[in-house]
Amino acid sequence: MSASADMRDGTDMRDGILPAQAIAALTGAGGIRPASAYAPDQIQPASLDLRLGDRAFRVRTSFLPGTTRTVQACVDRLSLHAIDLRPGAVLETGCVYIAALQEALALPPDLAASANPKSSTGRIDVFTRVITDRGEAFDQVEPGYTGPLYAEISPRTFPVLVRTGSRLSQIRFRRGQPRLTEAELAALHARAPLVGAGTPSFQGGVAVSVDLSGFDGLIGYRAKRHTGLVDVDAPGRHRAAEFWEPLAADGSGSLILDPGQFYILASKESVTVPPDHAAEMVPFDPLVGEFRVHYAGFFDPGFGHASVGGAGARAVLEVRSRDVPFLLEDGQIVGRLVYERMADLPETLYGAGAGSNYQAQGLKLSKHFV
Numbered sequence: 001m002s003a004s005a006d007m008r009d010g011t012d013m014r015d016g017i018l019p020a021q022a023i024a025a026l027t028g029a030g031g032i033r034p035a036s037a038y039a040p041d042q043i044q045p046a047s048l049d050l051r052l053g054d055r056a057f058r059v060r061t062s063f064l065p066g067t068t069r070t071v072q073a074c075v076d077r078l079s080l081h082a083i084d085l086r087p088g089a090v091l092e093t094g095c096v097y098i099a100a101l102q103e104a105l106a107l108p109p110d111l112a113a114s115a116n117p118k119s120s121t122g123r124i125d126v127f128t129r130v131i132t133d134r135g136e137a138f139d140q141v142e143p144g145y146t147g148p149l150y151a152e153i154s155p156r157t158f159p160v161l162v163r164t165g166s167r168l169s170q171i172r173f174r175r176g177q178p179r180l181t182e183a184e185l186a187a188l189h190a191r192a193p194l195v196g197a198g199t200p201s202f203q204g205g206v207a208v209s210v211d212l213s214g215f216d217g218l219i220g221y222r223a224k225r226h227t228g229l230v231d232v233d234a235p236g237r238h239r240a241a242e243f244w245e246p247l248a249a250d251g252s253g254s255l256i257l258d259p260g261q262f263y264i265l266a267s268k269e270s271v272t273v274p275p276d277h278a279a280e281m282v283p284f285d286p287l288v289g290e291f292r293v294h295y296a297g298f299f300d301p302g303f304g305h306a307s308v309g310g311a312g313a314r315a316v317l318e319v320r321s322r323d324v325p326f327l328l329e330d331g332q333i334v335g336r337l338v339y340e341r342m343a344d345l346p347e348t349l350y351g352a353g354a355g356s357n358y359q360a361q362g363l364k365l366s367k368h369f370v
């Protein structure tokens with residue numbers, strides 16, 4: 001019997017992104033090895049949140065292990081200081097940290113995975129990527145990978161307070177190549193619009209543009225500098241005004257992105273992810289401008305879906321300009337949504353559970369702020 005047949009995950013081995021119940025079954029079969037029992041709501045409709053372990057290392061530089069090294073061997077060479085995360089620790093801006101995660105993997109050969117920051121992590125500009133032993137790319141887990149997972153964490157704007165169990169990243173499990181072709185995307189959109197109204201461009205994913213006309217007079221937020229700490233595990237406990245400068249709509253329909261500044265903006269189109277699909281926002285095209293949108297791109301099945309109270313939800317965009325000031329215009333295409341088939345319908349959709357903080361969102365800061 002093959003390893004994959006040993007590890008039945010409840011999807012009858014269909015190609016696609018594993019839904020929550022299949023992630024639970026994969027865990028039961030030993031394909032995911034959590035150091036302790038999962039936290040409530042740790043399994044999301046199409047992903048698993050990853051928890052920080054007991055220790056982090058401040059390292060001199062970001063790195064990839066390459067085909068021959070383990071992450072620990074690289075940390076042994078580059079570590080400046082070990083930090084105990086159990087009582088909680090502050091991670092400073094501009095520094096790079098590596099922390100072992102509580103979830104290790106022993107994937108069957110037909111399952112790969114990819115990671116992304118949680119949306120709440122991206123919205124506070126904590127740059128987070130997952131690395132594996134012998135890994136040659138960030139956030140990518142090869143089919144059949146057996147070994148530990150680590151998070152590389154680098155707060156860019158706010159210093160953050162984290163602790164053992166904090167959930168900054170999430171992982172999706174994928175069998176086969178479930179990504180929709182342009183023709184399949186167009187057909188799905190024709191059945192029920194994936195973005196707003198009208199016919200978008202489907203090349204390389206569904207085009208998403210930025211709204212700079214204003215939501216109740218606001219076009220977005222610019223992060224303040226030299227702020228206090230954001231406790232990543234304290235939703236609703238930080239005053240937005242201490243961390244963010246609201247950007248009022250001035251009628252120009254444009255915004256000059258200041259290099260080095262971090263912005264929260266929103267899409268012009270409403271976005272929908274049908275329950276039997278998952279989506280990911282990818283940068284539009286590096287050739288269209290010196291700015292980057294999206295650091296946290298997973299969109300859950302059911303996001304924006306009317307059946308779970310999401311109608312009209314916008315995509316929140318995390319935006320920064322690179323080296324030069326850049327003029328962003330209302331309606332400019334800034335990202336693309338890539339859609340993938342689920343291996344099975346998730347038992348719970350985004351918006352149906354208590355832990356869905358961003359269903360039906362407009363221009364929305366992370367859940368930490370009120």
Ligand SMILES: O=c1ccn([C@H]2C[C@H](O)[C@@H](COP(=O)(O)OP(=O)(O)OP(=O)(O)O)O2)c(=O)[nH]1
Nearest residue numbers: 118119120296299300303315316355356357358
């Ligand atoms: O760049 C992004 C990424 C995601 N989302 C939306 C779609 C996604 O379905 C939702 C929640 O994302 P995620 O599950 O990553 O957020 P979270 O931080 O875990 O929040 P929650 O507690 O609501 O799950 O936010 C965006 O608007 N912009």
